[in-house]
Amino acid sequence: MDWFTDPDYWLSRLVVQRSLAVLYLVAFLTAALQGRGLLGDRGLLPVRTFVRRVPFRQSPSIFHGHYSDGFFTAVSWSGAALAAAVAAGAADQVPLGVAMAMWALLWLLCLSIVNVGQTWYGFGWESLLLEAGFLAVFLGNSETEPPVLVLWLMRWLLFRVEFGAGMIKMRGDRCWRDLTCLDHHHETQPMPGPLSWFFHHLPKRLHRIETGANHVVQLVVPFLLFTPQPVASAAAGLIIVTQLWLVLSGNFAWLNWLTIVLAFSAVDAGAVAAVLPLPHAPDLPDAPPAFIAAVIAPTVLVVALSYWPARNLLARGQRMNYSFNRLHLVNAYGAFGSVSRVRLEVVMEGTAEAEPTRDGVWREYGFRGKPGDVHRLPRQFAPYHLRLDWMMWFAALSPAYAGAWFTAFAEALLRNEPSVLRLLRTNPFPDAPPVHVRALLYRYRFTTPAERRRTGAWWERTLVREYLPPVRLPNPAEEAQR
Structure with missing residues (x-):
């Protein structure tokens, strides 16, 4: 043979x-x-x-x-x-x-x-x-x-x-x-x-x-x-x-x-x-x-x-x-037919305030792999696949990539849904869910060597705009009226 x-x-x-x-x-x-x-x-x-x-x-x-x-x-x-x-x-x-x-x-x-x-x-x-x-x-x-x-x-x-x-x-x-x-x-x-x-x-x-x-x-x-x-x-x-x-x-x-x-x-x-x-x-x-x-x-x-x-x-x-x-x-198959010149990141935040304001007390959710805290060195995860983190990158490129799952994600954070929170690195509301959550769009860039020595940060970020305005779960009275 x-x-x-x-x-x-x-x-x-x-x-x-x-x-x-x-x-x-x-x-x-x-x-x-x-x-x-x-x-x-x-x-x-x-x-x-x-x-x-x-x-x-x-x-x-x-x-x-x-x-x-x-x-x-x-x-x-x-x-x-x-x-x-x-x-x-x-x-x-x-x-x-x-x-x-x-x-x-x-x-x-x-x-x-x-x-x-x-x-x-x-x-x-x-x-x-x-x-x-x-x-x-x-x-x-x-x-x-x-x-x-x-x-x-x-x-x-x-x-x-x-x-x-x-x-x-x-x-x-x-x-x-x-x-x-x-x-x-x-x-x-x-x-x-x-x-x-x-x-x-x-x-x-x-x-x-x-x-x-x-x-x-x-x-x-x-x-x-x-x-x-x-x-x-x-x-x-x-x-x-x-x-x-x-x-x-x-x-x-x-x-x-x-x-x-x-x-x-x-x-x-x-x-x-x-x-x-x-x-x-x-x-x-x-x-x-x-x-x-x-x-x-x-x-x-x-x-x-x-x-x-x-x-x-x-x-x-x-x-x-x-x-x-x-x-x-x-x-x-194929990969990276186009390359982004600017890195955008969607940052999820929550607040316990009943009437949220732009400058109120908002606390940030931490993801396992995608950039968030500018002082945190990116980690090695591959070949393990962080699926939510990857889709957050796509969502930052265009809201068209967010779709139904992004709305469901915000609702899960408002419920402190355990199965979804396990996908994250940190939950700033461990005892009770937030009243409101929002998403902000930031531009991230790697710091220069000089900036890294001076600040200890790996990233520098600049706010671009609001990605998702503050949202909350409807209360029972509102649901009854519907």
Whole structure:
């Protein structure tokens, strides 16, 4: 079966499977810890309301059959437990068919959450995890040599991630073409990390080199993934180095880590052994006929479904982070086709005053990841995904991104809703809810090194305008009159 398997990719499969299981674990933990506040019955966009409005065929999910907050939490923790077991090697200790079933169950549980996640699950890395997870079902385990067809499909996925991101940049913001985007991006990205301040203050010449290198890695290097070894492994190495640079410079959930995992699909053990000591390849049995058939069928399916993403890569109106089917099997990817020059932040505040005034006593809510307190160094959260913090960044760009969830968020603060408050870092009203809440829009910028030494602050902020005027819950008498 030389055409179907290649023993030199035993290390690639091991790294891809174990690492992908870890990322599944992170995704399920995110759902378990944030699900009630975002999607629960007392959350911001309840699943129960969504499944009554949207039919199963438009959002396939086990939650169309049954939903409760407890069931959602149980599914999330079950997925986390299964992912942890697979990451620890459980899928290599069971028969091949059982291992495939374990990977298929991870994919099904994750798909069920994503398809009812609404706004909170509208990020490209949700589809990326599902597409990679679907391919992982057919990678096999220690009972067979790695199937090269699936590894090639993973390279095709990596190609679309990188080349799609490169093309959306070249077609989008002019600053990518004149190499000036990174003069702003480290400061205005959705979720800065602890090193973002330092990246922002790198010399502008280095920012030009960063941008130029990014274009080479995203627009040229992906084609080398399909060349013979060791060139393909070297191309994967360049992608890995670039993604690690992005990991250091910001928080992009599991996007960068999953891209790194996919890059290992192009690395063969022979190329690694040339620079690092490796054990001998394990003696694995040939692939059984049933497994061969099980791999060929999805390969044909993915090739057929690739028509739309491939056409999208060449289209002038290229779509970014778009799923062409409800199962998220073969998707279009891309990131930061445009870069903000100014960082805006929505700051939520509450007051206990019955008659609030602009200059009254307002106390600020603290978020876990997004900038708030100017003296607080941004934290590292990725690959964990702070969904509310990310959507607050979008809301600051335009009220059109806020929608129904933002109104529900304000109401939850007025009720001191525990599930929603757990999404925050600090609640300034621990004993009783505020009477009014409001939102203010600020412009944030990184302090200069001199300002940092003088004030100790990482940010400087300036009030732009009121984003949401003071609101309160209606009292029972007003409700009765309605």
